Amino acid sequence: MAVIEVTGLTKRFKEVEAVKGVDLTVYEGEVFGFLGPNGAGKTTTISMLCTILKPDGGQGHVAGYNLWREKDKVRQNIGLVFQDPTLDRNLTAYENLWFHALIYSIPARERRERIEMVLKMVELYERKDNLVQTFSGGMKRRLEIARGLLHHPKILFLDEPTVGLDPQTRVHIWEYIHKIRKEKGITIFLTTHYMDEAENCDRIAVIDQGKIIALDTPDNLKQMVGNNIVYINSPEAAGIVPFIKEKFNFEAKLVKNQVVVEVKEAETFIPALLQDLPFPVTSVAIKKPTLDDVFLKLTGREIRDELGENHRTPGFSRRRRWR
Amino acid sequence: MAALWAIFYRELIRYWREKIRIITSLVQPAIWLFVMGGGMGAAFNGPGDVSYRTFIFPGIVGMTVLFSAIFSSISIVWDREFGFLKEVLVSPASRESIVLGKALGGATTAVIQGMIILIFAPAVGINLTFSMVVKAFVTMYFIALTMAAFGIVIAARMQSMQGFQFVTNFIVMPLFFLSGAIYPLKGIPGWLAALAAINPLAYGIDLLKHVFLPYHEYSLTTDIAVMAGFCVLFLFLGILLFKKDG
Numbered sequence: 001m002a003v004i005e006v007t008g009l010t011k012r013f014k015e016v017e018a019v020k021g022v023d024l025t026v027y028e029g030e031v032f033g034f035l036g037p038n039g040a041g042k043t044t045t046i047s048m049l050c051t052i053l054k055p056d057g058g059q060g061h062v063a064g065y066n067l068w069r070e071k072d073k074v075r076q077n078i079g080l081v082f083q084d085p086t087l088d089r090n091l092t093a094y095e096n097l098w099f100h101a102l103i104y105s106i107p108a109r110e111r112r113e114r115i116e117m118v119l120k121m122v123e124l125y126e127r128k129d130n131l132v133q134t135f136s137g138g139m140k141r142r143l144e145i146a147r148g149l150l151h152h153p154k155i156l157f158l159d160e161p162t163v164g165l166d167p168q169t170r171v172h173i174w175e176y177i178h179k180i181r182k183e184k185g186i187t188i189f190l191t192t193h194y195m196d197e198a199e200n201c202d203r204i205a206v207i208d209q210g211k212i213i214a215l216d217t218p219d220n221l222k223q224m225v226g227n228n229i230v231y232i233n234s235p236e237a238a239g240i241v242p243f244i245k246e247k248f249n250f251e252a253k254l255v256k257n258q259v260v261v262e263v264k265e266a267e268t269f270i271p272a273l274l275q276d277l278p279f280p281v282t283s284v285a286i287k288k289p290t291l292d293d294v295f296l297k298l299t300g301r302e303i304r305d306e307l308g309e310n311h312r313t314p315g316f317s318r319r320r321r322w323r
Numbered sequence: 324m325a326a327l328w329a330i331f332y333r334e335l336i337r338y339w340r341e342k343i344r345i346i347t348s349l350v351q352p353a354i355w356l357f358v359m360g361g362g363m364g365a366a367f368n369g370p371g372d373v374s375y376r377t378f379i380f381p382g383i384v385g386m387t388v389l390f391s392a393i394f395s396s397i398s399i400v401w402d403r404e405f406g407f408l409k410e411v412l413v414s415p416a417s418r419e420s421i422v423l424g425k426a427l428g429g430a431t432t433a434v435i436q437g438m439i440i441l442i443f444a445p446a447v448g449i450n451l452t453f454s455m456v457v458k459a460f461v462t463m464y465f466i467a468l469t470m471a472a473f474g475i476v477i478a479a480r481m482q483s484m485q486g487f488q489f490v491t492n493f494i495v496m497p498l499f500f501l502s503g504a505i506y507p508l509k510g511i512p513g514w515l516a517a518l519a520a521i522n523p524l525a526y527g528i529d530l531l532k533h534v535f536l537p538y539h540e541y542s543l544t545t546d547i548a549v550m551a552g553f554c555v556l557f558l559f560l561g562i563l564l565f566k567k568d569g
Contacts, residue, residue, distance in 0.1 A: 052413055075415040086406035090337050102329030103416040147410075 001028045003155055003187045004049060006060030006067065011044050011053060018044045020210040021058070026155075026189060026203075031181055033201030034191040035291065037301075041210040042191040043083070046159055049189070050080055063154040076104065079148030079156040083163060085140050089133040093124055093143050096132060097150055104151035118146035122176060138169035145176060149184070156180065158190040162197060174200055195291040204291070206298060213298050222289045225297045228266035229287040232259040236279035243277065326416035327424040334395065334428025338435070345439070348391065352383045352440050356447055359505075370507050370538045376447040378538075381531035382504025384459070385466060388437040389524060392467040393495055395429030396474025400481045418565040422475055426558060429474065430467035437463040449535055458534045465550055466527035472557035473523070479564035498524045503532075508540045523553035 004026035011019040019041045026032045036042050047053040049062055051071045060067050063077035087096050097115040106114060119125040122142035132140065141161065148156050161177070162170040174197070181188055190201070198204050199218045206214040206221070214221060234240055240259045244252040248269070252261040263269040266286040274281065295301070338344075360376035367375035402408040411421060441459065444451045477490055501515065502524040508516065519525045525540070526549040532539045533546070541549075 050413060052409075072415040075413060080413055082406065082409060084406050086408075086410040088333070088337075088402075088407045088410075089405060090340055091333065095333075095336065099329045099333055100410070100414075102325040103411065103414040105325055105415070 002026065002061075003028050003064070004032075004060070004062050004189065006049065006062070007058060009045065009048055009058035009060065010056050011041075011048060012056055018210055019048070019055075022207070022210075022212055024060075024205065024212070024215075026187060028154075028187055029181070029185050030202040031177070031188045031190070031200065033198045033204040034189065034207060035193065035195070035198045035204050035295075036191075036207035037193055040207045042193075042207055043159060044210075045207065046157055046189070046191055050078060050157055051075055076151070077154045079151065079153035081141070081144045081148045081156070081158045081161055083160045085144065087132045087140060087143060087147075090131065092129050092131055093119065093135070094128040096143065097147055100147050100150050106151055114150055118149055121149075121179070122146045138165050138172065141165065141169075141173060142176065145173070145180075149180065149186075153186065155187045155189055158188065160191055160193070162192070162194065170197070195295070198291050206295060208295075208299050214294070218291065221291065221294045223264075225289045225293045227262040227264055228269075228289070230259075230261050230263055230266050230269060231285040231287070232261070232281060233257075233283045234259065234279055234281045239279055240277065243279075244273070247276065248273070324420070326414070327420035327427075330411070330416075330421060330424030331428040331431070334425070334432060337398075338395075338432040345436070348387065348436055349439060351390075352387050353443065355379065355383045355386070355505075356443055360447065370509065373536060373538065374448060377449060378507075378536065379505050380444065380447045380449055381535045382502065382528050384437050384440050384463070384535075385502065385504055385524065385528040385531050386499055387440050388433045388463050388467045389470050389499060390495065391433035391436040392429050392470035393474040393477075393490070395432055396425065396471050397478050397481075397487060397490060398429075399425065399475065399478035400484055400486065403482070404484065412565075412568065419562050422472075422558065422561045422565055426468055426471040426475060426561070429471035430464060433467035433471065434460065434463045437467070444535075455534055459531065462527070462530045462534055465530070465554070466524070469523055469527065469550055469554040469557060472554060472561055475561040476557050476564065479561060479568075498522060501525065502528045503540055504528050507538075523550060526550045526553075 002025050004024060007023045009019055009022040009024075010017070022041075022045055034042050034046065044053065048055045049067070051062075051067065051074050055067070062074045065073040065077065067074060088099070091099065094115060097118065098111065101111045101115060116125065119128050122145060124139060124143055124146065127135070127139070132143065135143065145158075145161070148158075158177070162173050165173065177188060177190075177200070180186065192198055201218060203215065203217055204221060205212050214224070216224075232240060237254060237257055237259050241252045241254055244250050244259070244261055248263075250261050250263060252259050254260075266288070270284055270286075356376060356379065360379055364375040367378070369375065369378050399408065402411075438460065441451060441456065477494065481490075501519045501522045503519060508519050508525065511519070526546045529540045530543075530546045530550065533543055
């Protein structure tokens with residue numbers, strides 16, 4: 001079942017067309033990644049899906065409600081975690097959640113129980129009566145994730161959930177995201193410009209210059225760029241090359257006394273090779289294509305070149321100030 | 324309703340957490356009442372046969388309420404800066420409850436501030452009666468709500484705290500000085516009188532004069548009607564501005 005279904009979504013800011021006709025279908029229970037460099041239109045698109053920005057054109061439903069006519073119903077059924085913190089630093093963790101429970105009309109008798117449950121889930125229960133200003137960046141992000149889940153949304157939107165966090169905390173946040181999906185079965189829609197994180201998703205849309213240029217599973221996207229490369233070290237390297245040619249009909253090469261061969265799937269190739277290989281092998285290495293390679297292939301640019309300055313649309317600030 | 328309560332209650336929590344503000348906010352009114360009031364007293368020959376200190380008392384109570392109410396609404400700009408406003412605006416909470424909750428919350432803290440100033444009353448020669456305190460309370464709430472709503476209208480389009488100085492210099496101070504708080508409005512030059520006549524605070528402070536002094540500028544009905552008009556207007560405008568934001 002589709003929980004997000006939009007077609008022809010567009011948005012322009014003065015002379016800049018930030019989103020040029022996005023079509024998207026996201027299914028219930030999936031982790032959907034939105035990948036692209038800064039300024040590609042990620043945040044603009046997610047903002048339109050969350051009813052924060054009004055699209056200039058297109059149509060669609062989010063969480064089963066019309067994006068134009070049923071804005072409040074959409075809002076009631078989505079959870080949001082923004083790039084920049086949106087907590088009240090002068091309130092405690094509990095008070096921030098209490099406030100959220102009220103503005104999302106959670107029934108009075110369920111409030112305490114739900115608040116305590118989400119706090120325990122993100123392991124902040126012990127800190128519930130501490131002011132948020134005493135929290136670290138990672139704790140704040142966890143609290144925001146907890147808050148985003150408090151009103152039992154059908155979709156949780158996470159805009160760059162791990163940006164600005166240290167690697168350990170990033171891993172931790174991902175553990176929570178997977179846990180939420182497993183336990184609650186809710187759909188997760190997230191944006192990122194970290195390639196390694198995008199691989200955590202079930203499906204990925206790659207957006208560039210306001211358009212979706214690819215949409216598939218991380219594996220399929222990677223297959224698009226090509227094969228795995230297998231490196232084999234062996235004292236008998238020279239003998240392995242003709243063996244591979246004969247048995248698998250793959251063109252292996254000898255580079256610096258190392259066998260290098262391109263295969264479709266290294267996972268199945270290596271056991272098959274080793275099973276019959278009459279030569280000893282000292283080590284095997286695999287290089288798999290990353291989503292970086294995908295982006296490079298699709299756009300001719302590396303995603304990391306795009307971090308920082310935005311060259312294509314001068315004078316346009318992607319992060320519009322929110323009201 | 325729950326959303327209104329949440330926004331209202333948050334104002335009170337935040338007010339209570341800044342207890343130091345409660346104490347420091349007594350300093351300015353005290354300076355006005357005793358330093359300005361004492362110094363100007365000799366030169367003052369005002370209406371109602373009261374001393375200058377007594378005369379400015381309603382004005383200083385009104386000033387306290389005004390500052391406190393407007394600045395509590397301007398905190399919307401802080402909320403915008405620190406992101407919290409986004410949490411409120413992307414929620415399904417009705418825009419009416421957001422604006423009313425904020426205005427009532429700010430008004431309530433402003434009235435608490437104003438009530439504290441009443442402890443100076445005996446020192447300026449006003450003998451407080453119970454009915455006076457009740458009337459002052461109601462009047463202060465009226466002023467505070469109007470000014471908090473006015474603050475929301477200003478803050479609705481303010482993007483940064485840089486605008487804060489502007490608000491203080493071009494809005495709050497003129498409102499105060501043109502309100503008849505520190506001089507009688509009768510007999511002032513025509514252009515000043517014209518400005519005072521369109522100043523909502525002038526009517527609010529006049530209501531306080533009705534409460535505390537044997538002197539006032541306008542009739543009770545005029546004061547109440549004009550204030551009510553401004554109050555509804557500002558609340559309406561505030562809600563409209565927030566609705567436009569989505």
